[in-house]
Amino acid sequence: MDYEYSDLVVQAKLWAQEVVDSAWASESALKGLLGYDARTPDSLFTDVTSRPLIVAFLGGTGVGKSTLLNRLAGKQIALTGVVRPTSKEVTLFHHRSVKISHLPSLLPLDKIKIAEHSEEKNKHIIWVDMPDFDSTEQSNQQLVLEWLPHIDVLIYVVSPERYRDSKAWQILKAEGGRHAWIFILNQSDRGQAEQYQDFIKQLAKAGFNNPLVYQTCCALDMAAGQLDEFDTLQTSLQNLATENTIKQLELRGQQVRKAELSKVLQSSIALLGPATVTEELILFWKKQGLDLQRLLVEATVLPQQQMATYYALHSGDLAHKQTEPYLHQRLWDKWAQTRFDDALDALILQADQLAIPVLPIKKLLLPIRANAEKIVEEKTLLSVRKALIKPGNVLQRAIIKIAQFAEIILPIAAMGWVGYQVFIEFYESSLEQVPHYVGTNFAINSIMLIAISWLFPYFLQKKLQPSIEKAALKGLSRGFLTALQTLELEVLEAINSNAQVQETLRLKAEDIIKGCHRGSGRAIEIPENSSLERMLL
Structure with missing residues (x-):
């Protein structure tokens, strides 16, 4: 039996079943390959040597x-x-x-x-x-x-x-x-x-x-x-x-059957769609994602401001779960989900127009649709928490720390200087025959110096203290943008994953086709104008 040919048929059938299971083609479209006949004349016999x-x-x-x-x-x-x-x-x-x-x-x-x-x-x-x-x-x-x-x-x-x-x-x-x-x-x-x-x-x-x-x-x-x-x-x-004629017929029959199997595989590969349009699909989605991002960011300006005000008043509630539904409902409502679904549907339609089977990419996009609101919720809540933990920018936080340090050090230094002046004045006065005191002006100036050394860093802290509302708004905006970018990247990963599966299936089929052509150049010695030569098409 021609085990090589039968193995090729088995591989082709397994490939076809894999294509069907992964939704790249329907079972009816690959019916001819799934039911491909691997039988040959010698399959009726156990001993095929003679x-x-x-x-x-x-x-x-x-x-x-x-x-x-x-x-x-x-x-x-x-x-x-x-x-x-x-x-x-x-x-x-x-x-x-x-x-x-x-x-x-x-x-x-x-x-x-x-x-x-x-x-x-x-x-x-x-x-x-x-x-x-x-x-x-x-x-x-x-x-x-x-x-x-x-x-x-x-x-x-x-x-x-x-x-x-x-x-x-x-x-x-x-x-x-x-x-x-x-x-x-x-x-x-x-x-x-x-x-x-x-x-x-x-x-x-x-x-x-x-x-x-x-x-x-x-x-x-x-x-x-x-x-x-x-x-x-x-x-x-x-x-x-004769044994020689039978071997010649077997060899020729194998070559013909392999060539036919190769043609069936070639036509089946076409069901996978073109392999050169992935970049075009990626560019289409990047444009769709950018348009979607602009639309959703503009549409959530007011909800973000309202939520920032809420968090300014209830920043301590961020540690509790009951605030998460509020966050989710305000930023990712049914309207936003519908706009996202519309963008994904446009991507699927574009894939169809590019002759790419749509069922596989639909399956890959399905979990992204379902998890979109969860992604927005998690990214936005995490970002706003980080923003409220460390409000303001780096320079603000540095100056505030310096002011907090100066609020302690400067008054102590001022009081130390005043005390030193009082001590020196008292010491010098004791050496003279007529004692004298620092006077009222010194007392007033000393009090003012001590007050200023404390009030300056105090007011500096107050003025530079970042707004909780602005910090929350910044966190919400950054988190929402991060969530949209995450969704865009997940869709891009789905497109690339879809292309990788397509390429893998294509390479498997091409390997089987190479196996069909391997040894096809082997010459079949049939005398010209012989009876056998006249019997062959």
């Missing part, structure tokens, strides 16, 4: 498929008749030594008939008679489709009346290079030379420039000299039933 050639008769109703198989067997093993549909089951005709290990799992056993023979000349061929593909019964058509992946050579049987059947050409185009093809114009006794030539032309349009076409006649009362190439057909197939 297996027989699987040859199937394919054709519409009444063209003589079963009659040809019965003629090959020399006895009636397949049902024939004129009732539509004639063939309702799959008939397997093979040598007694051949052991089929695995029948297709979807095939009902009551729809399979197995006949054995002991002829050495057909030992290495399994003949399969399949139901009429143009049957009105869907079960018969399903049987044909289930068996096609297991066939090496398709003997396409037509009659003079049915060789232009549209359903036949549909199967021929769909299966294409997966199989080798032999064509039989049966019932040649009822045909004309023009029909044979027209059939050749139709095959040329389908891609067969020099096809193997045999004319057979299975009539019981065959006239003498009647054109019948059945024996030549049988001999050709017996000559093809």
Whole structure:
């Protein structure tokens, strides 16, 4: 079994399921890849080192498929008749030594008939008679489709009346290079030379420039000299039933199947959307975020002023939870949430216009929508608390600290200086014969000096003391702006995360595609103008 091909199919299916699970594409869009058929002709056997050639008769109703198989067997093993549909089951005709290990799992056993023979000349061929593909019964058509992946050579049987059947050409185009093809114009006794030539032309349009076409006649009362190439057909197939030919067909079938899988993956990658529009989406959101920020900041000027007044009067309440709903309701109301949702919806619409699947980015934006009010609440409350703990600017706080220090040091220094002057004056007075005192002017000046040394830093503190209301307003404004920037960054992260997932899925698919093309250049040695070369599309 071609394990490499089957592994590629498994990887492709797992990739498709991952794409569906992550909402990048619907299950129906990837139905073809999720249900991709990994079966090959050798999947019917356990030992594939030496297996027989699987040859199937394919054709519409009444063209003589079963009659040809019965003629090959020399006895009636397949049902024939004129009732539509004639063939309702799959008939397997093979040598007694051949052991089929695995029948297709979807095939009902009551729809399979197995006949054995002991002829050495057909030992290495399994003949399969399949139901009429143009049957009105869907079960018969399903049987044909289930068996096609297991066939090496398709003997396409037509009659003079049915060789232009549209359903036949549909199967021929769909299966294409997966199989080798032999064509039989049966019932040649009822045909004309023009029909044979027209059939050749139709095959040329389908891609067969020099096809193997045999004319057979299975009539019981065959006239003498009647054109019948059945024996030549049988001999050709017996000559093809060699190990080398089977290996050539296997190798070519694998290459064709891998190429088809590669095409399906290529078309599936397109469902992920273009990989070059992320920057455009980011620029769009940055503009949207800037416009939203301006709008919301302008709309919350009055609520921020009212809340700043409230906190100036109740700054101690910030430590309690009951103030948080008040903060939230005033700054992030339903109107603000609606404006934010509108901006996100515009982003999703832009992604859709850029041909990016919208469901994945919708899922990433959903928690951001839900947490927007919580983010605004937390950022704003934290900022206003910090602002009230340390009101004012750095210079203000430095001068106030210096004033607080000077309020203590300057009066002490003034009193010390006055005391020193009094002591010196008293000492000098005691040395003189007539004592004297410092006087009233000195007393007044000393009191004024002490008062000024205390009042100056005191009034400096009072004048430079920052306003609690202004500090709260500054904190509210800064916190609200930080919250809006946080929301903008989270959306940008969602866009980038979405792009990363897209790129990861794309790279995984491209790796599988590389695996499909790996070894595709291996040459298949098929002699030019040989029977096998003429059987391949």
